[in-house]
Amino acid sequence: MRNIHILILLIGFCPLIAFGQESFSGKILSAADSTAVLSNIELTGADGLMRKMQTDAKGLFLLRLPAGAYRFVATAVGFKTYAVTITLPLTRAFVARLPPADNQLNEVTVSTGYQLLDRTRATGSFDKLDKARLDQQVGKNILDRLEAIGNGLTFDRTTSASGKFSIRGTSTIRGPRDPLIVVDDFPYAGDLANINPEDVESITVLKDAAAASIWGTRAGNGVIVITTKRGKKNTPLAVNFSGSIGFAQKPNLRYEQRISSADALDVEQFLFGKGYYTSQINSSQKPALTPFVELLILNAAGKLSTADLEQAKAGFAAHDVYDDFDRYIYKTGVNQQYALSLSGGGEKHAWLISSGYNHNVDNLDGANARQNMRLSNNFMLLRNLNLNTLFSYTGGKVTAGQPGIGGITSTTSLYPYAAFADANGTPLPITKNYRAAYLASPAVTQLLDWSYYPLLDNQYTDNVTRLTDLMASFDLGYKLPLGFKLSLKYNIEEQRTNREILQGLGSYYTRNLINSFAQVSAGGAVSYPIPIGAIMDRNEGRLRSEQYRGQLDFNRVWPSHRLDALVGVEWRKAQSTGVSGRMYGVDTDKLNTGSVDYTRTFPNSVTGSAAYIPDGNGLSQTANNYFSQFVNLAYTFKDAYTLSASARADASNLFGVATNDKWKPLWSAGLGWDITKMPFFKVGFIDQLKLRSTLGFSGNADPSMSGVNTIRYQVNSPYTQTPYAIFDKYANPELRWETVRMLNMGLDFSMFKARLSGSVEYYQKHASDLFGIYPIDYTTGVGTTILRNVAEIKGKGLDLQLNGLILQGSFTWGSTLNLSVYKDKVAKYYLPSVQGSNFLQANATVSGVEGLPVYSIFSYRWAGLDGATGEPMGFLNGQPSKAYSTIISGTKLTDLAFHGSALPRYFGNMVNDFGFKGFTLSVALSFKFGYYFRRKGIDYTNLFANGSGHADFGSRWKNPGDEQFTQVPSMPYPLSSSRESFYRFSEELIDKGDHIRIQYINLDYAVGKTLAKKIGLKTLNVFANLANVGIIYRANKHQLDPEYVTSSFNLPPGQTLAFGLRAGF
């Protein structure tokens, strides 16, 4: 309103100001949200002269011109060109509303968490994912969606079984490898699962050092900036609802290819014949033996006929415990998600209130419920004073489900023919800790029942975790003259978790513990040092983080210069405290608890060996504090050249380090050149072409860095009843910070009216002084390895993003391809040992061989199986050999077979969107190529010890000649650990990891506007989504998913089919 008044005033005074010239003033606004747009204006009159000028930051301009007709053209980055013919003098105030451009390079602005950067002036490497793209996936955790659509990032399931984000490969060997997650300008301290995906507006991934250097030492692995939705000024009330329900299929329990029951029984019989079980049978500790071994004992003692034995064996052989898991334990999971939001805004106030509810029931019947509430406000307190507030609440409740595969065990593992229920489905007990015959003896039967029913046990256990997270943030911005802006930000978050595990008297755990401590007097009377009743464990955790930021921004535009700068300080405190406790003898009805004596030992009721009653009490307190200073500068010349620089110094509360060593200064610099803005540029079909380059440093302080020995107090020693302490870190004063230098060069382009756009980026990484594990003479007493700055890594990569609108019209086809190439190698590693066995580890570890990838896969060369014995053969001095100990101790690094990188060198994803009359079908593929993995084979040590083995056992070498068609070694007896170790790390078990999978398929239907209106809606979308669709190509021939091979019981998730709708009122 005020501006219009000014305009009227200006127009009114025009004749007084200039004679013969008409004053032409106006305002340029965004058509989308009525905000001012800084634009370039061209006016061409009948004289053919073109007058150029630029609006100020408020979008205002004022010109004096002769009266007449003019062609008015306004251009602004991110908007369509606006052209109109006007005749001066005007009778009304002139306001131009620029419509947004169709398909910009993703988006106009990107958020670094400190500022909103105009994409056209940004020099760093950003990947922005908007709401529409993120909404093509369903799921509780927003970050899970990045895997299928992000550029330059992968989900690394090689070095970590649970998966870890990896942005542009490894920058550190030992340091933290997680990227920094920033939510609404502040690093997020709580659990990311607290964030409701429906509240997320966009996600920006900062990939290079310049983009990330503003975040300092914690940004060495990249930064993921999440921006949540806010209300917009001058918008009417909008109500949005979304809801979906998904069904998660059971995982394929046979994925792991385990030994068959029949084979396992044969092995038990074989071992029994060899006397393998004799020491267990004779043991005073009565260790459990499997049902078949018990029958073999009876048979050997003449108490069971061989015919009966064979019949029982056949019965066992026909049963597979994974059928029981499938039938009785695993079920289809159901995921529900609902979200409702209201937003609106007036001249001086914008608001958004949203709520969400998630309820997921997983394949093991574990329930996870979450409620979200969020209120954001933007108040224009004064003309120059703006306040943003945000409050959010998250409440969660997680109820543990059934134990699944790996959770139900007999002794250490589970025999493959275990039966959880009889033919009628009536639950059966399985052998647990002690022999069945012993449990039936009178000495034991007077105690609590000691049997274990896997299917019933869970109903006596309540395992509930409750979470409450409260967050508030305030952002006070004060606009000063001359383009300065001062802002103060404060964020406080408190997350409380409360875990309660109540193991009732019916649960095996409780009965077992009470029985183990039971004391039988000489007269036969039984006393229970652990009172009879439930056992309750409680864990309470509190996380409180406070962050403050003071920042001075300067943004000013001159006709051909522009300066954007900011300087600030920031500090952060995050404190976690924990309390844990245990109560025995809990009576949940009357809330009685029992007491126990922790100070003395009791002889175990079975073995007689003395033990203390386990005490679950403990306290913990940790603090994670940072203090940072930062400055950031960007200068743009003629809208075409941009020079950027940033510097930051961080300090954290490292322990045992002098204050000066706690600081790490980092900097970056960048250049951008928008070629399309150059006067000489006349290529019509190119909308935009921009070159940019940055160079920057990031760093990492390993928390192991310490100038002095530090120790950590433990609980009391049972022998002295005094606290004892262990060494936490050994004085390692030589450690320096890791430094990573990254050079990034990028080209952004958009052509054919943005039908084809994208970016190509090339980067080089040079990480020096990396911490590495350095084998040390353990005579020194500090273990077999220490941490040293031993390594230098060089990496280079290429990130390509292509967005194409391949077909337009009634049938549309859009495609986005993200393709990354990343190659790294160890440039320097101070290796004290070239012993081959040091480079062979079960899980991918840093191999540290100069010139080879950081994570390399090596193996012992394979010379096939010995035709006479079926034993595996390696090479010793170039000759096939079975001298396994000597192969292991004598094989040098150079004698090992080198396969390649353990991490993919080519990876990416591709999303295709097909549209027809409101229908959009999206198919997302992801792929990883150029890497290797070590698959599991038969491990006879495990097989003998606990009956678990690989299905390869069935195709092992049995008779001479078998070596023609099998490479699986024969069954040895006695075991040779060096033979097992040789085979486990042999060339034979290496496979290529290359694969392509379909991440998701989404079908969305946007109900036509007229139809929507009929049912009272502004918009309505319904969708169906299929996630975890599966692998469509794999290089290995063992039906393995190379992303699920690291650890046991890590099964690929089953497909999830979801249906949902989004409606706007």
Next chain:
Amino acid sequence: MKKRNIFGFWLLLAVFANAILGCQKLLDEKPDQRLVIPSTLADFQALMDNFGVLTAKDLVSAEISADDYYLTDADLAALPGEYERRMYSWQKDNIFEPGSNDWAYLYKAVYSCNAVLEGLEASTITRDTRYNDVKGQALVYRAKCFLQGLGLWAKAYQVSSATDLGIPLRPSADFNTPSTRATVQEGYQKVLTDLKAAVPLLPVKALSATRPSKAAAYGLLARAFLYMGDYQAAENYADSCLRNNAALLDYNQLNAAAPYPIALFNPEVVFNTFSPPPTILSNTRAKMVPELLQAYQAADLRKQVFYVQSGSASYFKGTYFQPALFFGLATDEMYLTLAECQVRNGKTALGMETLNKLLLARFKTGTFVPLVAGDKATALGVVLSERRKELVMRGLRWMDVKRLNAEGGNIVLKRTISGIDYTLTPNDKRYALPIPEDIIALTGMPQNER
């Protein structure tokens, strides 16, 4: 306009000033409340009470290599680990699992002692009795470690010990100093020096037997001198140890039928260190050799207290630290050392008297007939036989065989595995176990002769 600028400037300055002031406190906060830079006496005591490293890691290889037990072929074949099997048959190499073996446990404990000794030395803690106590504990634990290490990786103490290579005697906690092997003589001298230095520092009675007392230092000195063949000194120190604690358990009072008849921290225990039994020595596998079992007289309670019979075999259950193996010091060892030294030093009758004091507590009440020996040689034979019968699975047999053979004991160790005989002739090079191969590769130190 100007005023506002100035306001902004002051506000900014205030923010910065506040930040700088708050910064130091923020950065000095401990990342984990349990973390401490050891500086107080309580810290050093807490490190010495770290039982996992210091108390519970005696070197079990000594007992695996010794001859009081055997395994059936089936049980041996059923062992999951190859290293124990190789050690059992006295192989000349690859008997220690790389990285995780007795050598590693030994030197981890030594590191703790060194760090405590250096920390104490550099600290400003008042040098009072409590300070002395902690320092004495570190000296004794380090000496215990070196003495056990010498028992494994060095030849017996003899004339050639001045040049025979022993074990590295790491003098400090600095892990940048390379490890080199000292001579056997230097090794024993180090043990003696540390223990002698510890005696005046330590209390007569410690809070727990896991903490060294004066008696513990005396007892270890007696053990060390016995190994060195200095029987006079050994006699003196065994006597000093017994003067502090001469208690004996009357085995008549024990419930021999119990799974573990002997209680933890019983009165005989002088210095309590132990080790969980390795797989090969578990009481379901390690069967006691008949030669030992048959040596007990009928009225000797040890046969019931120490062993449980299952089938035709007997298993050991007489540990002083159930269910682990007790390798610490107890008064029974001191009686036997005293008796042996008295006999060797020509006090035959006195020696037999000392021995009889012990045996009285081991025999059924009223049945014990005191032993007599006419001459020194007979007496020594009786004492040594009783030593073997008493100190079963205490980590001492290996060193006893070694030292006795060095003076002509002619004890031949023999095992039969799958029909093949393995023998260890007296003074075989293999009495000094091979240093773990990975240590040799990493340090370049000379391997024991094979």
